[in-house]
Amino acid sequence: MEEIPKTNFSLKDVVSISDFKREDIEAVLNVAECMEKLPKERKSSLLKGKIVASLFFEPSTRTRLSFETAIQNLGAGVIGFADAKVSSVKKGETLSDTIRVVSGYADIIVMRHYIEGAARLASEVSSKPIINAGDGANQHPTQTLLDLYTIKKAFGKIDGLTIGLLGDLKYGRTVHSLAQALSLFDKIKLAFISPEELKMPEHIKEHIKGIKYEEFTELAAVLPELDVLYVTRIQRERFADPAEYEKVRGKYIVNKESLKGAKECLKIMHPLPRVNELSPELDQTKYALYFEQARNGVPVREALLYLLKDVRKW
Amino acid sequence: MEEIPKTNFSLKDVVSISDFKREDIEAVLNVAECMEKLPKERKSSLLKGKIVASLFFEPSTRTRLSFETAIQNLGAGVIGFADAKVSSVKKGETLSDTIRVVSGYADIIVMRHYIEGAARLASEVSSKPIINAGDGANQHPTQTLLDLYTIKKAFGKIDGLTIGLLGDLKYGRTVHSLAQALSLFDKIKLAFISPEELKMPEHIKEHIKGIKYEEFTELAAVLPELDVLYVTRIQRERFADPAEYEKVRGKYIVNKESLKGAKECLKIMHPLPRVNELSPELDQTKYALYFEQARNGVPVREALLYLLKDVRKW
């Protein structure tokens, strides 16, 4: 009989990856690993009789569907909305009131909101645990956790790896949170690969100063050292001058050609959706880890729901 | 083992509070009380294998989510939509046809519609019970039932209480239905507190003429006598002259100041969402009953679903 590991998971809400200590992250990754092995029967009893709210004030396919899969896999019911237009927001209700009301119905609240800080505010008024599924440009901690889980599953560990983050490092919340989380592990080396205009911000570099990192404008300059290449999209809107965008764009498209010289074991990750930055010609190669990465959202979110299921906040 | 009370609930559809006799209301309140005590395991078997349709031709968060919580708590599955835009309405199908088709899929139909009388029409063509979750400005009987349940839970009874209804008494369907329902109880005293322009309509006063009621334009004039103060919003759109709106608006905002002189046991209720009419400074006071009131929507709706689950209409 598979045992779900006992953990010291210390959080009552999942709002920001900055709230996680290394052992909190490991608790999530260990429970997620177990979730993949549990018999369906057993798994579907873990949250039986509970209701989880899935409040998407801003649309999302991937995150919402993987949460709703996880919720139902654990035997709970789902209530919620996929779009703020079908909520009371348009009647002028405050977010605090909406959350207070929903926390009277549900046992856990998963929420995505377009305003930075919305999840923190919600966690302060909700009597039930809040899981932040993205608040504007700010935080998306469950994405970071599934990224870490994917790395650990592929390499058997996170410590000691060399990880390249490529693309828009200035505005991408995904790469900010991932860099922060990786800085909790040992002997990590990070390579930041981006156009000059989209370099990793100083406040993130300040935050992770305990680990080794280096900055590049060319993938080729660091490719041979990388275990993981994490690709993100460069959006046209980030450039004041469209000509500037056209100039850099091509340089950051990842395809078979640009991977020449990579390690055998290199794995490509991407938070998806992708547009042009990651060539479909890589989909069938040994490098492609991004569809498995998306799939890993399910056990990681199952783990979080499980770890929060009996939290009493006050 | 908790016993679910046997009742003489006489209705086959829940369309209008006017259809309820006192004993029907009491059946709902008694079963709702029991629902709060039933073990989850037992509760989730009550509608097991059934499907409940949740058809919201007009959006609503609170009502829809509390119904969908109740449905799943009882073990049934949910089908439906949160918004008419995703339905066949736009293809020109009549409401009658939509209801007839859905009554072929579901065991009970919960519906909100923007047209007055829609639920009555639906109940006439549906082979399965209809629960009206609001039809335009007309009726919202499950709101009234949860209001009554909240009062009974707070005071242990409804008979003999003095209840103030404040705000827009002319257009507010909530206060119309609540006044009607309260008129079925003994020794109730009602205080109607509103601007001159928004007084309780004559046809409602006619309907409840068996009980004591009095009209006021100032809360202070009756506050010391009230056990319950039920607050509703005054909408700008109700006033032809915006200056008139500005004049009355401030007078009907309820806050700590305006509650000076209230009974110790006074309870404030509000159907929510609120905008400005009820100050957040009251949220942490002993007066505030409105978030519990929202939460009470769940056991009351569970009770209705339970009472209708085996209805055969023809």
Add this chain to the structure above:
Amino acid sequence: MEEIPKTNFSLKDVVSISDFKREDIEAVLNVAECMEKLPKERKSSLLKGKIVASLFFEPSTRTRLSFETAIQNLGAGVIGFADAKVSSVKKGETLSDTIRVVSGYADIIVMRHYIEGAARLASEVSSKPIINAGDGANQHPTQTLLDLYTIKKAFGKIDGLTIGLLGDLKYGRTVHSLAQALSLFDKIKLAFISPEELKMPEHIKEHIKGIKYEEFTELAAVLPELDVLYVTRIQRERFADPAEYEKVRGKYIVNKESLKGAKECLKIMHPLPRVNELSPELDQTKYALYFEQARNGVPVREALLYLLKDVRKW
């Protein structure tokens, strides 16, 4: 104990009715018949612990709700969307990527899409079975299967019947697929009844040349021979000249008057929603089979989900 029939159902996806051999159709009809008799308890264990995605890139009430009823009746959970606006489509993700990701979450994918061929494409990239719930003007195979099931249930057989298809035979995907499927049965006679402008296309007539069919512009000319009259709507937009539309419209409205001379056993079918082409005065007559037809969508979709539940594609 009711036995679910063992079948040789050969498909791994349900994309087009053209993929069905007669024995595949019979497998579905036989399992559907059994689904109507299975005790709820047993039925709800058949897909227990599974997740079915319901991806409606284009809205639909009837099809979506009957699928979601079927999914939950079999004990599976549902994820998905009722409208492409709440999906990642608007972020520019390709359909292939969306399907690949969702096939990492769900065990079966039901999808409706506005583009012809979308379901075929999806079936090629999805590791899980795809059920086409309509792709543009192209195919809607589960509608055809429920049509066949309805006929079989009413007459005890399909072989040997005379079936009239009336209305827009040029653009109506429903009647194209139904004609094709009926051509797999024995001794079928088809009557195509339509305005000159909206006759059955040559490629369909080519496809079904093994069976007897005849074309008419007047219902009366063939009515006395019909066992089934399958009515579809004639849309104004199909006519370049509005005067032409007004001229033909009235001739193809089916009501009590137009059914004079019909067989006693005649059954009227319609895929719904109807607008004017089928008079409500027929609803209470012995001819009306269209609401039962809609209801039959549930057991037929249950059968398909059951038959695909353990498919491994690669």
